Amino acid sequence: xxxxxxxxxxxxxxxxxxxxxxxxxxxxxxxxxxxxxxxxxxxxxxxxxxxxxxxxxxxxxxxxxxxxxxxxxxxxxxxxxxxxxxxxxxxxxxxxxxxxxxxxxxxxxxxxxxxxxxxxxxxxxxxxxxxxxxxxx
Numbered sequence: 001x002x003x004x005x006x007x008x009x010x011x012x013x014x015x016x017x018x019x020x021x022x023x024x025x026x027x028x029x030x031x032x033x034x035x036x037x038x039x040x041x042x043x044x045x046x047x048x049x050x051x052x053x054x055x056x057x058x059x060x061x062x063x064x065x066x067x068x069x070x071x072x073x074x075x076x077x078x079x080x081x082x083x084x085x086x087x088x089x090x091x092x093x094x095x096x097x098x099x100x101x102x103x104x105x106x107x108x109x110x111x112x113x114x115x116x117x118x119x120x121x122x123x124x125x126x127x128x129x130x131x132x133x134x135x136x137x
Contacts, residue, residue, distance in 0.1 A: 017064070024055050028065060029082035035073045
């Protein structure tokens with residue numbers, strides 16, 4: 001199975017992330033930290049303990065995670081913010097897939113999805129702020 005490698009611009013980290021590394025980073029971003037066993041359990045797949053350990057060690061070598069001793073285990077935590085990694089990845093997607101059009105990205109995101117009134121209000125507020133920034137220029 002071929003793994004996509006995310007560039008430094010996409011991952012927000014010093015080196016790129018493979019798909020599996022991104023899965024692990026997602027667990028750490030969501031949970032805040034985790035031992036190898038906790039990360040393995042959160043992945044919800046049949047992934048070996050040593051595989052998760054090795055991936056965490058690789059992520060640490062890349063500067064994306066750190067660890068601290070917790071009893072006999074290590075607790076790993078992200079050093080790269082998900083917003084930074086996500087923002088860079090999204091910018092690359094806008095440029096590469098939507099040819100620089102945030103409008104096309106937005107249309108793709110909202111088509112055929114159901115939203116609550118609160119979600120629509122929050123999205124409208126984001127667009128209103130963008131309009132005010134543009135008008136202020």
